[in-house]
Each structure stands twice: as C-alpha cells, then as structure tokens.
Amino acid sequence: GESVGLHLPTLSVQEGDNSIINCAYSNSASDYFIWYKQESGKGPQFIIDIRSNMDKRQGQRVTVLLNKTVKHLSLQIAATQPGDSAVYFCAENREGNRSTLTFGKGTMLLVSP
Amino acid sequence: GAGVSQSPSNKVTEKGKDVELRCDPISGHTALYWYRQSLGQGLEFLIYFQGNSAPDKSGLPSDRFSAERTGGSVSTLTIQRTQQEDSAVYLCASSRDRDYEQYFGPGTRLTVT
Numbered sequence: 001g002e003s004v005g006l007h008l009p010t011l012s013v014q015e016g017d018n019s020i021i022n023c024a025y026s027n028s029a030s031d032y033f034i035w036y037k038q039e040s041g042k043g044p045q046f047i048i049d050i051r052s053n054m055d056k057r058q059g060q061r062v063t064v065l066l067n068k069t070v071k072h073l074s075l076q077i078a079a080t081q082p083g084d085s086a087v088y089f090c091a092e093n094r095e096g097n098r099s100t101l102t103f104g105k106g107t108m109l110l111v112s113p
Numbered sequence: 114g115a116g117v118s119q120s121p122s123n124k125v126t127e128k129g130k131d132v133e134l135r136c137d138p139i140s141g142h143t144a145l146y147w148y149r150q151s152l153g154q155g156l157e158f159l160i161y162f163q164g165n166s167a168p169d170k171s172g173l174p175s176d177r178f179s180a181e182r183t184g185g186s187v188s189t190l191t192i193q194r195t196q197q198e199d200s201a202v203y204l205c206a207s208s209r210d211r212d213y214e215q216y217f218g219p220g221t222r223l224t225v226t
Contacts, residue, residue, distance in 0.1 A: 008153055034214075043117070043204050043217030044156070089155055100146065100169065101215070103155035 008087060010108040019077040021107045023090030028071060032093035034101065035064060035075045039086045047075070047088075077109075085111045115139065117218035119205050125224045126195055134190045134221045138207030145188050146206040146215060147180055156204060162188065163211055195225045 031052040036044035063076040091101040147159040158172040162182045182188040206215040
C-alpha cells in the first residue's frame with residue numbers, strides 16, 4: 001500500500017510545461033478510479049475518472065492513464081497554468097463497495113508563472 | 114444550481130465538548146457521504162447514507178462519532194466528548210445515486226483546544 005507521510009509530495013513546474021502526477025493503489029480488485037483537485041480552503045473537485053476496462057481517458061487538457069499490471073494511475077496535465085496549482089488526489093472504488101472512495105495522500109502541484 | 118453547503122465553516126471547541134456539523138446536499142441527491150481530512154492527509158471515509166437504507170458506518174473511528182440524515186436530505190455529524198485528535202476538516206459530499214460522481218462541500222474546519 002501507499003506509505004503514510006506527514007508531508008505531501010510536491011511537484012513544481014513552470015507555466016506551460018506538462019505535468020505528470022502519479023498514484024499507486026494497492027487493491028487489485030479496485031475497478032473505478034478518480035482524480036480530484038483540491039484548492040486551498042475548498043472541497044475536492046472532480047477532474048476525471050476511468051474504469052478498469054480502460055487504460056487511457058482524455059479530457060480537456062487532462063489525461064488519465066491506468067496500468068493495472070503495476071497498479072499505477074497517472075494524471076497528465078497539458079500546458080500547466082498557475083490556476084492548476086492545488087493538491088491532487090487519486091481515489092479508488094473497491095469491488096463490492098462501489099459507493100465509497102479510498103483516497104490517496106495527495107500530491108501538491110505548484111505552478112510558477 | 115446550488116452546490117453542497119456545510120456549516121459552520123470553522124468551529125473551535127474545548128476538549129470534552131460535543132459538536133454538531135451540518136451538511137446540506139445538492140437537492141435530489143440520494144447519496145450523502147462524510148469524510149475527514151487531517152492536515153496534509155488524504156480523505157478518510159466516515160459514513161455513507163443512501164436513500165432510506167441503513168447507513169454504512171464502517172468508517173466511524175469511535176462510538177463518539179454519529180451521524181443522521183433527516184428526511185433524506187440534511188445530515189448532521191455529531192462528535193461527543195471531543196478530543197484534540199478530532200481536529201480536522203470534515204467534508205461532506207453528495208451524489209445523484211450510488212456510483213455517480215460525488216460533489217464535495219467546502220468543509221468544516223474543527224479545532225479542539
């Protein structure tokens with residue numbers, strides 16, 4: 001499973017760069033995955049989701065990749081903007097418990113102008 | 114339309130006191146969730162309500178925590194005899210039904226002194 005840490009991993013990028021945020025999950029039975037964005041003082045906001053029968057899904061400026069073999073999920077943000085600065089969480093839905101999500105610890109993305 | 118709202122936005126209480134946190138879900142959403150987010154951590158599932166079914170209380174950390182949902186709409190999370198380790202942001206989310214996207218409220222920041 002994921003390690004528990006007191007400090008969030010941080011990714012610092014320049015405006016215009018592409019960002020890749022990674023997430024490892026532990027339960028091979030998980031069949032639904034979501035990425036959330038959380039800005040300071042706000043609740044998480046849905047970005048994109050993917051089901052386990054897919055390995056890639058694209059949205060506007062975002063792409064989620066799923067590698068079930070190594071239980072790895074990534075979020076790619078194209079042409080990162082300062083407004084993308086936030087904490088990004090992956091979440092998984094486990095078979096037999098489809099209504100509740102298990103969240104990862106989060107990654108802080110800092111975008112410099 | 115209106116999103117999920119929570120009140121109060123901030124609550125400071127003394128150790129040993131009881132607190133009540135309120136969540137107003139999006140109108141028409143049958144599913145309601147409570148999560149807890151400690152500083153620099155991911156979200157921890159607490160409890161889930163779906164329609165008139167018995168709630169899933171599997172995430173409640175102790176018997177000091179309880180929640181109810183009246184009339185299938187507003188929900189109240191109650192923490193009795195608060196402890197310092199209860200300090201966190203308590204987030205509520207609702208969804209149209211199980212298996213649909215969860216929309217989060219802004220959270221209530223609870224500080225136990």
